[in-house]
Amino acid sequence: MNNSFVNLVAIQFREFIREPSSLFWALLFPIGLAGVLGLAFAEKGNVTNRVAVIMNSYSQASKKQIDFLQRDATFDTRFVFKDASRDQAFTQLKRGAVSLILEPLPAGKFSFHFDPQNEAARMQYLLLEKKLQQTPEGAVAEIHPITTQGSRYIDFLIPGMIALGVMNSCIWGIGWGLIEWRIRKLLRRMIATPMSRVEFLLAHFVTRLLLCLIESVSLLLFARLIFDVTVQGSNIALFAVYLTGVAAFGGIAILVAARPQKTQIGSGIINMVTLSLMILSGVFFNYTNFPVWAARIIQFLPLTLLADGLRAVCNEGAGLVQVVGNCLLLLAYGVICFWAGLRVFRWH
Amino acid sequence: MIEISSVTKAFSGFRAIDNLSLHIRSGEYVALLGPNGAGKTTLVEMIEGLQKPDSGTIAVMGKTWKQNPAYLRNLMGISLQETRFIDKLTVGETLDLFGSFYGLGKGRSREVLQLIGLEEKGRSFTVNLSGGQRQKLALGIALLNQPPLLLLDEPTTGLDPNARRELWEILMTLKGQQRTTLILTTHYMEEAQYLCDRIVILDRGQILADGALSALLDSFAKGEIIELETSHPMPENTLQALPGLIEWSQEGTSKIKLTVTNITLTLPILLDKLRSLTIEAVAIECRKKTLDDLFVAMTGRRLNE
Numbered sequence: 001m002n003n004s005f006v007n008l009v010a011i012q013f014r015e016f017i018r019e020p021s022s023l024f025w026a027l028l029f030p031i032g033l034a035g036v037l038g039l040a041f042a043e044k045g046n047v048t049n050r051v052a053v054i055m056n057s058y059s060q061a062s063k064k065q066i067d068f069l070q071r072d073a074t075f076d077t078r079f080v081f082k083d084a085s086r087d088q089a090f091t092q093l094k095r096g097a098v099s100l101i102l103e104p105l106p107a108g109k110f111s112f113h114f115d116p117q118n119e120a121a122r123m124q125y126l127l128l129e130k131k132l133q134q135t136p137e138g139a140v141a142e143i144h145p146i147t148t149q150g151s152r153y154i155d156f157l158i159p160g161m162i163a164l165g166v167m168n169s170c171i172w173g174i175g176w177g178l179i180e181w182r183i184r185k186l187l188r189r190m191i192a193t194p195m196s197r198v199e200f201l202l203a204h205f206v207t208r209l210l211l212c213l214i215e216s217v218s219l220l221l222f223a224r225l226i227f228d229v230t231v232q233g234s235n236i237a238l239f240a241v242y243l244t245g246v247a248a249f250g251g252i253a254i255l256v257a258a259r260p261q262k263t264q265i266g267s268g269i270i271n272m273v274t275l276s277l278m279i280l281s282g283v284f285f286n287y288t289n290f291p292v293w294a295a296r297i298i299q300f301l302p303l304t305l306l307a308d309g310l311r312a313v314c315n316e317g318a319g320l321v322q323v324v325g326n327c328l329l330l331l332a333y334g335v336i337c338f339w340a341g342l343r344v345f346r347w348h
Numbered sequence: 349m350i351e352i353s354s355v356t357k358a359f360s361g362f363r364a365i366d367n368l369s370l371h372i373r374s375g376e377y378v379a380l381l382g383p384n385g386a387g388k389t390t391l392v393e394m395i396e397g398l399q400k401p402d403s404g405t406i407a408v409m410g411k412t413w414k415q416n417p418a419y420l421r422n423l424m425g426i427s428l429q430e431t432r433f434i435d436k437l438t439v440g441e442t443l444d445l446f447g448s449f450y451g452l453g454k455g456r457s458r459e460v461l462q463l464i465g466l467e468e469k470g471r472s473f474t475v476n477l478s479g480g481q482r483q484k485l486a487l488g489i490a491l492l493n494q495p496p497l498l499l500l501d502e503p504t505t506g507l508d509p510n511a512r513r514e515l516w517e518i519l520m521t522l523k524g525q526q527r528t529t530l531i532l533t534t535h536y537m538e539e540a541q542y543l544c545d546r547i548v549i550l551d552r553g554q555i556l557a558d559g560a561l562s563a564l565l566d567s568f569a570k571g572e573i574i575e576l577e578t579s580h581p582m583p584e585n586t587l588q589a590l591p592g593l594i595e596w597s598q599e600g601t602s603k604i605k606l607t608v609t610n611i612t613l614t615l616p617i618l619l620d621k622l623r624s625l626t627i628e629a630v631a632i633e634c635r636k637k638t639l640d641d642l643f644v645a646m647t648g649r650r651l652n653e
């Protein structure tokens with residue numbers, strides 16, 4: 001019996017099994033990713049909410065209440081309270097490390113600082129406020145909605161979105177483009193001419209820089225008009241971070257695209273790089289949700305360096321000096337990846 | 349112009365080119381013929397520097413790829429067996445792009461556009477070109493830098509007879525005007541016959557035969573062919589008595605294939621015999637031997653199998 005339907009199903013399975021790379025991307029990669037994420041969050045069980053507590057003259061008096069909050073096991077969500085100076089607390093808020101600030105006031109009162117637009121912060125506030133009512137002091141809370149530019153969730157989000165845009169645009173734009181040209185045998189045809197290979201790759205990089213600029217400037221303008229997001233630090237610093245960011249991802253794109261000869265493998269690798277970075281690098285949420293050891297590594301990932309650098313300039317008013325470290329590291333990523341990519345590049 | 353000495357190239361143990369040597373003189377038009385998988389593309393791409401031989405050397409104008417890649421790239425115009433262009437680029441822009449790699453101005457693109465007869469397609473996206481137009485564009489790109497050496501891998505495969513002839517004319521014009529050397533791979537015997545002074549037949553990575561068509565036919569497959577279909581079977585002894593007969597074979601009861609030294613000598617006598625035996629000739633076809641006959645004679649297989 002040679003049933004056509006059975007055949008039609010069978011050929012697809014054969015195709016799948018005979019392409020080892022598709023096995024990897026379809027089965028092992030998602031398992032691996034789930035494993036990594038699971039590991040990262042396993043220690044915590046639940047998502048932990050970090051709250052900054054401003055240390056001031058009333059803090060001693062309020063300590064009991066805060067201990068009460070911390071000990072209370074009836075909370076579904078766990079809270080971690082971190083002591084901080086007023087400045088530190090607001091910097092952490094800007095970086096997304098905390099989304100709520102608790103400031104002790106006289107007579108067991110508290111004031112809450114958070115962005116009412118931030119859903120998570122509002123939830124945290126409601127939970128904490130309810131609990132505080134149950135303390136013997138029966139604290140009364142004041143709300144200080146944070147509407148200052150640079151401290152809202154949108155201020156945290158926009159630089160992250162710009163960084164994400166740069167990454168996706170570079171890796172998909174350059175990487176995918178090169179892989180497709182390779183598959184079409186166009187690269188092979190081009191290198192049979194006296195065309196300079198370095199010039200060829202640099203042209204991709206420059207094109208991408210210009211396209212990224214258009215994308216990012218539109219996003220920034222939109223954020224400015226609708227949400228009044230501003231750049232508080234130096235424009236030169238902003239551009240330096242941005243430029244080195246594009247350099248980093250341009251280099252990474254060339255490395256990623258250096259070998260693949262098939263679309264499945266190409267898209268697999270590109271997805272792996274972009275998805276992992278997007279999940280790890282704290283574009284939408286601060287990466288301090290990961291365990292400390294992981295966060296220590298994550299802060300040096302290229303997407304993190306770019307996003308953090310942009311946030312520092314936009315929200316914390318950083319100048320060139322404060323972000324020069326990020327710039328140099330990003331540049332190093334770019335140069336090393338470009339060099340390595342060029343060395344192993346498969347032109348045909 | 350090109351000196352290939354004992355070149356071998358294997359793909360995971362399988363020898364695509366097997367200890368092959370070939371010398372091509374400047375100004376020659378050479379056709380590489382052979383069945384699928386004979387190694388034509390592999391050989392051509394090694395000359396183009398796109399593949400490296402495992403052993404042996406290839407020198408073009410006395411230079412090897414290792415020593416003078418830039419010089420050799422400027423020397424050659426090539427078209428690959430398959431290339432797709434950038435979809436959303438027009439024909440004119442594609443020519444401009446490749447021209448710029450050779451430091452040529454846009455004027456040259458327009459000249460080439462005219463040469464390949466695609467003027468009215470200059471503003472079309474390459475993705476919208478027909479197969480034949482795409483092949484013409486590939487040829488146009490190969491011709492941009494007026495290369496002394498042209499390497500074309502199956503430039504007319506899949507073209508209709510008209511388009512093929514147009515392409516041939518372009519190449520013949522080139523032969524007349526410039527001193528171009530051409531290496532062309534093809535499955536079409538007429539093409540090799542029409543364009544090339546020299547034919548190299550490749551099979552399983554080795555050269556089976558090399559020379560001018562007439563010389564090859566003379567040495568490997570002498571004779572001309574008469575194919576005859578008659579109303580009644582012809583008596584065997586009559587056939588055997590024909591002058592100049594080399595061999596004959598019967599296909600069915602009334603179809604006969606005769607190989608003779610000279611058609612003009614045998615045919616009149618054959619017709620006389622038919623008349624005297626009152627056998628009617630239903631169909632007669634006379635032809636010279638072709639490359640296909642030659643290939644069958646040498647390998648027992650047909651060329652485009």
Ligand SMILES: Nc1ncnc2c1ncn2[C@@H]1O[C@H](COP(=O)(O)OP(=O)(O)OP(=O)(O)O)[C@@H](O)[C@H]1O
Pocket residue numbers: 359360363364382383384385386387388389390391429
């Ligand atoms: N990259 C490769 N990997 C493995 N085998 C290859 C590779 N390239 C060619 N071959 C093998 O080498 C042999 C010669 O291939 P080649 O492409 O040179 O043949 P060809 O004469 O050009 O055939 P065609 O007329 O079909 O184009 C074939 O058997 C082919 O399978």
Ligand SMILES: [Mg+2]
Pocket residue numbers: 388389390429501
């Ligand atoms: Mg071929």
